[in-house]
Amino acid sequence: MHRTFVVALGVLLLPVMPAAADNFEFTVAGEPGLTLNVVGYDSTGRQMFEATTSKPEQRDGKDIYIVRVDEKILNSAPLSRWCVEDLGGTWSLLADKDGATGLCDDDPSETRGSYGFKATSVLGAAEQPDDGILPGMSVAEASACVQEKLNLLGFDAGSVDGQMGRRTFDAAIAFATAQDGDAYPELSNETAAQWCATMLAAIEGDVARGPSDDLARYRFGPDIEGAIARDTRAGIAAVDEYFRKVFGAALTAPGTIYVSSDADWLADAYVAHLKAGQGIRGGKVEWFSGCHGGEAGYGFMFMCAKADVFSGDWFGAGVPAQRSFALAHEYFHMLQYERAVGSLAGCCSGVNTLEMLGPQWLVEGAAEYIAFRMLGDNGAMDLQREVDWHTQKAGEVSTPLVKMETREGYYAEERASSSGMIAAHLLAESSGLASLAQFYDEIGAGKDWEVAFQDAFGLTPAEFYASYDRQLGKSPNLAQGSDGALVDSSAKCVQAALNELGFDAGSVDGKPGAQTQAALDDYSAAHPGQARMPRVDNAIAQNSWCLYLSANHDLTEEVKTMADELAGKARFQVALNIDPDAPFSVTFVDEATRQNVYQFATPVEYLTSSERFVGANYSDIRDAETICVVMMEGWEVIGQDGKIYPLSCTRLAFEMFSTVEPHTGRIPELTINVRAPSKGNGLQ
Structure with a gap:
């Protein structure tokens, strides 16, 4: 075995091939006529070897002084320091250094079979002569x-x-x-x-x-230290691996990652990359000066290195994990643009984002959720803790998601990031994590974002908005009263109806309290067996009560108007646990007239792996008393008695409406056992 030691005198490092086996070479580039003494020391300061040379050898056209040391000597203890001294005191690089005669390296390290050194002068570093290759450059x-x-x-x-x-x-x-x-x-x-x-x-x-150009091209500003560069490369590698795992693929073409805290450098790089012209440079300098975090589009990412989101430690997992979080967020933006837009030419105008990428709450929310999810799945942070915190914050936001579809609406809401993150979380939980990327594939296929949304997530945006409000305990009926407090129109409907029926619910202010609940309790006692009444301490029950009281009593036009407004906005859902291959239709029947009041047929979208949801406007089915699932194309229902039927019917009752989300009635899940024409056995 042989290895080479090289001293960098005058900042010159020349790796050379060793001349003999079992020897280490210490090589020094210098002018002819020198007598150089080389000494090595271990960590205790003990001298390990000393040798002198005065005859340089020619290698690659250069004069190289070489000292060879037996390998056994250097294997006896780690080399900690080695020095080169000019015994004749004539070395031109040291001649003007106040009598300095040598240089030492105090941190030798072997790399790939050779030793390289960052030499420092014992008595002062040598000045370097102008190499003459470029005028004025030393x-x-x-x-x-x-x-x-x-x-x-x-x-x-x-x-x-x-x-x-x-x-x-x-x-x-x-x-x-x-x-x-x-x-x-x-x-x-x-x-x-x-x-x-x-x-x-x-x-x-x-x-x-x-x-790592198979993943990305890296551009680091002049202010960036090696640790940041290493974290960036490692972070992108981790993100790419995670995306391939959950989405099946990451970016198909490497993007360019720019990292710096120098606003001018970032702005110049931005203008050059997007070929946008100098007209936008001033605005980008101002933006990057704020060091808000990152910005990404088709094939590029810009990251301010000093931004807290990049160099903080939000989760207590260390700065590298924090950087992976920020990189994952922006990397997902790159994926959104690649899949939905497909070119830099159509990227990043900031005007038609809704048309290009869909709602802004999902553009940002999906990127944020993916970043959280990656760290959670990798054990770097408690994902549920973050979901709980953001759920609380999202619940405090009064701006509905529909108003955060545009960039302007999204950025006008201070806590929009929590709303978007939780919305993306709910979509991923119901449709799978891969659906967040599938949505952008659907847009890239030329679909309008509303159609892409339904194809990716299995429900319309309006249906999801209602589900989102339900799961966050919100009511779409909320509005701001004259005193600035939020009031609920469905609660006002309940209070007004109870007062008309002689049950004192107090002021019709849309803020139900103990008096409203007491009035409902009195109503329930006066109508035993008519219905099982829920409490009215949430928007779900308020909707149900308003619709129920209006349908069962002759009330004033004022109350009927409030109920009609609610009914006009309400949706009704049927959750079916049924063979996914089974074709069927759903019919709502008015038993008094024996007429079908509403009917719809498959295809019915999945919301979860076990449920298929169908929906109708409440105003279309409010007179129905029975719901029937009718099998088609030779499929049949296996009844609870084991007999075969062409359909399965269930009577509608008030309690079915009492557990629904705001504006969305939902029958408890119906399990329909069926058999296919060619199968002959029951399927769950």
Whole structure:
């Protein structure tokens, strides 16, 4: 086994091939006529070896001084420090350094079979001569340029200090390996400026490849340290892996990830990437100066490195996890644009977002939920805790989702992010996580977003809005009263009806309390057996009571008008647990007239894996007394008695309406056992 030690004197690092097996080479590039002494030390300060050389060898056209040390010596203890001294005191790089005669490296490290060093002078660093390749650029400046460009592209070169050490050369080797062609010679003092110029041209021509270009191209600003670059690359890799797992695929083409806290740098990169012209630069500088977080579109992501969402620690899981969270959010935006829009030309106008991507609450809510879900699934945070917190916040939002469909409406609501996140959570829970990406596939297929929504999630936007309000305990009847408090029109209907019937519900103010409940209790006692009455302490019961009292009593036009307004907006749902292949129709029947008052047939959309929901306007079925599920195409119902029937009917009763969400009546799930024409056995 043999390895090579290289000293970076004058910031020059020259890896060379060892000449003999079982020996380590310590190589120093220097002018002829020197006598160099090389000494190595272990961690205790004990000298491990010492050797002198005065005869340089020619390697790659350069004078290289070489000291060879037996491998057994260096394997006896870790090498902690090694120094090179000019015994003759004539080395030009040190001649003007107040008598300095040598350089030492205090952090040697072996990498891929060789040792590289970031040398520091014991008595002061040597000044570098102008390499003459680019006018006015010194070696230190060229070296700093290379380091900056390597970091920018995602190769960790360490600090941009003009001193090329182990990290710089390792990064340079990785960079050169990733590029197409042979444009990059061995990095050295003499070639640093050439590297700088070639890298700059490659970056400007957008042909410079990063370390993970199968996932993304990375562009890091001059202020970005290696740790941020590493976290970004690792975060994107983790996000990509998660997306492939839950969606079946991630981005089909690598995007470009820009990370910096320099607003001018970000704005310039934004203008260049989108080819948007300098007219928008001022606005982007202002935006990036605020360091709000990230911005993404088709094939690109811009991230402000100092933003709390990127560099904070919201979940107590550490900054790398926080960065993965922010990257997942923006990466999903990239996926939305790729699947729904499909090109940079149609991206990011900010005007027709609803047409391009669907409602803004879902654009942002899905990205936010995916980020939370990824960290939760990976064990980096408590997902349920976050869902509970955002559910509480979303419940406090008075703006309905329908008003957050546009960008203007969404960003006008301070807590819109909680509403969108919980809405996306509910959709993912009912239709599966992959449905959040499927929605954008449907839009990309040319469908209007409302149709895409129903195809992806199994219900119309209006039906989901009602379900969302129900699950958050909201009522679509809420409005702001003259005193600024929220009042409920369905509650006002109940109070007015009870007062007309002689049961004192107090003021008709839409804010039911103990007196309203006492009036309902009295009504229930006066009508034993007529109906099982729920309490009126929630919007669900208020809707049911208003519709029930109006339907069963001759009330004034004022109350009937309130009930009719509610009925006109109400929906009724039937949840069926039935074989997914079974074709059927649903009919509501008025037994008094024996007439069908409403009928609809399959296809019926799934809401969960076991339920198929059908819906109707309450105003269409308010006179119905029976619901019948009628089998079609030879399918039959297996009755509870084991006999075969063509249909299954259930009487409607008030209690079926008493457990419904606002504006949406729902019969408790009906389980229909059926058999197919060719199967001959019952299926659940």
